[in-house]
Amino acid sequence: MARAVDLNTDAGESFGRWVLVDEGQLFRYVTSANIACGFHAGDPVGIWRSVRTAKSLGVSVGAHPGFPDLMGFGRREMQVSVEELKAYVIYQLGALDSFLRVEGMEMQHVKAHGALYNMAWVREDYARALAEAIHSYNRKLIVVAPYGSAMARVAEELGLKVAYEAFIDRGYTPDGRLAPRSTPGALVTDLNKVVERAISIVDRGIVEAIDGKLIEVRAHTLCIHGDSPNAIEIARVVNSKLREVGIELRPMARVV
Numbered sequence: 001m002a003r004a005v006d007l008n009t010d011a012g013e014s015f016g017r018w019v020l021v022d023e024g025q026l027f028r029y030v031t032s033a034n035i036a037c038g039f040h041a042g043d044p045v046g047i048w049r050s051v052r053t054a055k056s057l058g059v060s061v062g063a064h065p066g067f068p069d070l071m072g073f074g075r076r077e078m079q080v081s082v083e084e085l086k087a088y089v090i091y092q093l094g095a096l097d098s099f100l101r102v103e104g105m106e107m108q109h110v111k112a113h114g115a116l117y118n119m120a121w122v123r124e125d126y127a128r129a130l131a132e133a134i135h136s137y138n139r140k141l142i143v144v145a146p147y148g149s150a151m152a153r154v155a156e157e158l159g160l161k162v163a164y165e166a167f168i169d170r171g172y173t174p175d176g177r178l179a180p181r182s183t184p185g186a187l188v189t190d191l192n193k194v195v196e197r198a199i200s201i202v203d204r205g206i207v208e209a210i211d212g213k214l215i216e217v218r219a220h221t222l223c224i225h226g227d228s229p230n231a232i233e234i235a236r237v238v239n240s241k242l243r244e245v246g247i248e249l250r251p252m253a254r255v256v
Helices: 023-029 044-057 082-102 114-122 124-137 150-157 191-204 231-244
Strands: 004-011 032-036 060-064 142-145 162-167 206-208 214-216 221-224
Touching: 004 023, 004 060, 004 231, 023 044, 023 231, 032 044, 044 060, 044 082, 060 082, 082 124, 114 124, 114 150, 124 142, 124 150, 142 150, 150 162, 191 206, 191 221, 191 231, 221 231
Parallel strands: 004 032, 004 221, 032 060, 142 162, 162 221
Antiparallel strands: 206 214
16 A cells, blocks of 8 residues: 655635735645634635635645634633633634635645644643534544544544644654744754654654654644745655655545
8 A cells, every 4th residue: 555644734824914825835735734714813815815725726625723812823822611612613613614615615624723732632621622513513524633642532532533643844842742832943944854754754653852762653644834934845845755755645534
């Protein structure tokens, strides 16, 4: 069986006149896009534009819900009730889904954003709120979550498909979590190192942590952050090198 992996990127995060990245270029090198839903980033015009760009380039689309935190780009932790969090997620899925319906597209997956993603990684209550919201909205949706996380376990318990995600442009701590962005080595921008990490994750299921320790990381999908300074170049090179070594790139629905 051919080796295959999905290459995803966070998208739809521009706002008004502020353009984060040229998605017309970025989307040429990925197979799935996680599109913001207006809470942590994005506005209706930009979100619709991202959906149309994905459609034109054959990129599968998923929702990227976050905390209602435009000022902090969804990277600040928030303490909310389970019912509030469910409502936040369902509301955002509906917002993106409206544009997908207009364009004749189906939502493929859901990937939480920023602080919400990191909190649901370890917090049972947030993981369950997210999974139950997704399950109640559309149980066919794929849940994107880190291998070994509370989010992955709870989603699987509910019978949802889970795509394990790994990060090739972010550093890991020795315990397998993402290193805080303020930590040295948290952002990986060297193209050779990013490619090396991608191939190691797909072929060996391991990645080097910021202290040099090798940790287990299983992945159906690899993330490239759209807000990385050289996101387009990272995506282009990783796409090319993965294909070069015989790894097929497919949307996560064809990998999970």
